[in-house]
Amino acid sequence: MAHEQFEESVPLYAVGALEKAERQVLEVHLLSGCTACHAALKSYSAVAGLLPYGLPPHLAPVELRAGIMEARSKSHARSESHGAAVKIQEPAGSWLADMLSPGGLRPSWGFNPAVSLAAVLIAIGAIAYSAYLRSQMTIEQDQILQVQTALQEEHQRIAAAQQHLTAQHQELSALRDQVGFQTGEVEQLKAELADREEQVDQLQTHVAQQGGGNSELHKALAQRDEILALLRAPDVTVVSLAGLLDAKAAGGFILFDRSTQKALFYAFNMPALPPDKTYQLWAILDKPVSAGVFPPDHGQKTRGMVRGLPDPAKITKFAVSVEPSGGRPQPTGAIYLMGQL
Amino acid sequence: MAQPEASQTPSSASVPSSLLAAAAKGDQQAFAQLYDATSSILFTLALRMLGDRDEAADLLQDVYAEVWRKGARYDPARGTPTAWLITLTRSRGIDRLRSRAAKGGRASVSLEDSPAAEQAAGDGPGPLDQYAERELSTAVTKALGELPDAQQQALELAYYEGLSHTEIADRLKQPLGTIKTRIKLGMDKLRTTLQSHWEPR
Ligand SMILES: [Zn+2]
Numbered sequence: 072m073a074h075e076q077f078e079e080s081v082p083l084y085a086v087g088a089l090e091k092a093e094r095q096v097l098e099v100h101l102l103s104g105c106t107a108c109h110a111a112l113k114s115y116s117a118v119a120g121l122l123p124y125g126l127p128p129h130l131a132p133v134e135l136r137a138g139i140m141e142a143r144s145k146s147h148a149r150s151e152s153h154g155a156a157v158k159i160q161e162p163a164g165s166w167l168a169d170m171l172s173p174g175g176l177r178p179s180w181g182f183n184p185a186v187s188l189a190a191v192l193i194a195i196g197a198i199a200y201s202a203y204l205r206s207q208m209t210i211e212q213d214q215i216l217q218v219q220t221a222l223q224e225e226h227q228r229i230a231a232a233q234q235h236l237t238a239q240h241q242e243l244s245a246l247r248d249q250v251g252f253q254t255g256e257v258e259q260l261k262a263e264l265a266d267r268e269e270q271v272d273q274l275q276t277h278v279a280q281q282g283g284g285n286s287e288l289h290k291a292l293a294q295r296d297e298i299l300a301l302l303r304a305p306d307v308t309v310v311s312l313a314g315l316l317d318a319k320a321a322g323g324f325i326l327f328d329r330s331t332q333k334a335l336f337y338a339f340n341m342p343a344l345p346p347d348k349t350y351q352l353w354a355i356l357d358k359p360v361s362a363g364v365f366p367p368d369h370g371q372k373t374r375g376m377v378r379g380l381p382d383p384a385k386i387t388k389f390a391v392s393v394e395p396s397g398g399r400p401q402p403t404g405a406i407y408l409m410g411q412l
Numbered sequence: 413m414a415q416p417e418a419s420q421t422p423s424s425a426s427v428p429s430s431l432l433a434a435a436a437k438g439d440q441q442a443f444a445q446l447y448d449a450t451s452s453i454l455f456t457l458a459l460r461m462l463g464d465r466d467e468a469a470d471l472l473q474d475v476y477a478e479v480w481r482k483g484a485r486y487d488p489a490r491g492t493p494t495a496w497l498i499t500l501t502r503s504r505g506i507d508r509l510r511s512r513a514a515k516g517g518r519a520s521v522s523l524e525d526s527p528a529a530e531q532a533a534g535d536g537p538g539p540l541d542q543y544a545e546r547e548l549s550t551a552v553t554k555a556l557g558e559l560p561d562a563q564q565q566a567l568e569l570a571y572y573e574g575l576s577h578t579e580i581a582d583r584l585k586q587p588l589g590t591i592k593t594r595i596k597l598g599m600d601k602l603r604t605t606l607q608s609h610w611e612p613r
Contacts, residue, residue, distance in 0.1 A: 082599035083592060087506070088570035088577045113491075117610035118603045120495035122571050123457040124545075125552040131455035135469045136447060139476045143443055 074100075077108055085115035086122075297333070297376060310389055310410040318342055318407035323373075323391070325410065329383040334362070337374045338391060338408060341367045350407070351398045354380055355388040362389070364398040387412055421445045424453045424494045425544035429486070432493040436483020447476065450494055453545075454501045461505040461572050471508060475501050506574035548609055555605040563598035566591055 077100045083089050084097055101108055308329065314321035323338030336352055344350070344366070350373050352362040360381055365373040380386065388411050393404035422428065427449050434442035454475060458468035478500060486496050556564055569575045569583065581591045603610075 079592075079596065082596045082603075083570075083577060086567055086570040086595060086599065087502075087574060088566075088580070088592075088595050090576050090578055114603055114610065115599055116499075117491055117495060118599060118606060119571060120491065120498045121548070121552050121602075121606055121610060122556075122567070123453055123460070123498055124549045125556040126456050126460050128452060128549065129456045129459050131451040131472060132465065132469055135455075135472060136451065139447060139473055140440075140444060142473065142477065143480055144440065 074105060074107065077105065078111060081108055081111045082115045085112060085119045087119075300331075308412065310412055312338060312389065312391065312408040312410040314340070315407060315409055316405055321407060323408055323410075325389050327380070327383065327412075332378070332380045332383055334377040334380055335374075336362070336365065336377055337372070338365075339372045341373055341407065343367065344393065347396050348393055348404075349396050349398060350391050351394040351402070352377065353390045353392065353402055354386050355390060356381060356385040359390070359402055361398060361400065364394070364396075365391075366396075421448045423543075423545040424450045425548045427493045429488045429493055432479070432483055432486055432496075436480060436486070438480070443480065446479070446493075450497050453494065454497055457498060457501050457572075458505055461502070461574075462508060467508065471501065471505055474504055478504075502571070509574050551606060551609055555602055558605065559598050559601060560594075563594045563601075566594040567598045570595060 077097055080089055080093060080097050084094060089097065097108075101112065308327040310325040310327060312323035312325065318341060321338060321340040321342070323336070323341075325334050325336050327334040338350070341350065349364045349366045351364045353359040354362045362377045362380065363375060365375050367373045388409065390402070390406050390410075391408035392402040392406045394402070395404075422431065422445070427446065431442050431446055431449075435446045451472065454472055455468055458471045459465060462468050462471065475497065479497070486493060490496065491499075559567075565584075566580055569580045570577070575583065577588060577591045577595065580586075581588045584591070
């Protein structure tokens, strides 16, 4: 699509009048670095932010001030009394918070090359899934800042909209959804990164002050450093995972750093599993190799860090299947998520 | 620790980034000043969107809680602190409108049919009296007044009620293209008329 068509939709975007698919397509265009659209968005957004001044003014109820100030000082007192470790656990309402929360990481598995390709290929072949998008993005920091607010909103809307997804237009919007989701998540991730880094710094200071006596903290810090290093890697590949079959509402992604052969895996809306089952992530080269088992948590999310991926250049797909607890050397159960590089 | 601008509460039209930063870092006095400067415009917005004083107050609770949790994420390059707070309030307000609609409640409320309008009129003068804010209010009211009613209506349905252009077209029984054009023309006109008010100085 030509830039002119995007430019037309910027004012509608600024007042929130675009349809979901249109928003996402525009956001991708913005992320591609179109400076004209960025400048237009900035001005239209500023104009939209003035609209409330055209309303007849109302004062907030007097008692609200006291209520808010009281809630603020309580919350502040609580975080002070528990120190830095409490901050890390504060719900940030995003997948990154899940990822960074203590205990959020599962130990990774080694790779087992002795796995048959046939089973997976048959499964894949049987599934009529549409084209998946591969996107490798290096995002400029200043672009991020400009669309960040909009994208954070978008992230929430996507979550809400998912529930109302109807069959119509699904074919067409599937591709766009993925693009929007993917960029939205990456944006959110980058936005939270700054906060989290600050918290890590605080934790590190805290640990240093305590004479380094706490090995749990050290372990947690090492995990976080690893995640943050991956997030900072200059050209992380983003692989969208789309829900299949019984897990249509599920989604996820893999952030994949070829240079270190590490990846972050995150999935949401995963159907709950009986206690004797688990999710297993597969990297598919010329044959599937296990990238670890990831039991879903109570929020139907699953996540983890994968280390020592096999030759990244040879990976063509990632898939997530349901397997008996502990995992299997090759996929045996239904495939719930699939993503193509 | 001494804070800059600690002596006088600014109006929402001139909240310095440093005040938001201090408030987000836990400075109680800065937080109070931020509240005093911005609560009126945010409450005005919340009330217009939700049409209910209690719910609007509830929304403001959420917004200010987010300020002290996430205020560090505010970036001056993206706009003024007030613009950030307005965006936050609108976005949380739309979340509420959606969940209300999902529960089968009224999908939207306009102040015309809400008792809140009269009730709030008796609240008396407040921070909105401050000069910069009053000037801004006058300018925006005038600029909106100069728009054709149809453009104004389309903008309001999108901005305050969170409707997409398709939903607006349905509601008004107008062709889609017409609605898009109204919004675009309206925004273009406002951008020109209000340039001195939104352009970074
Ligand atoms: Zn463009």
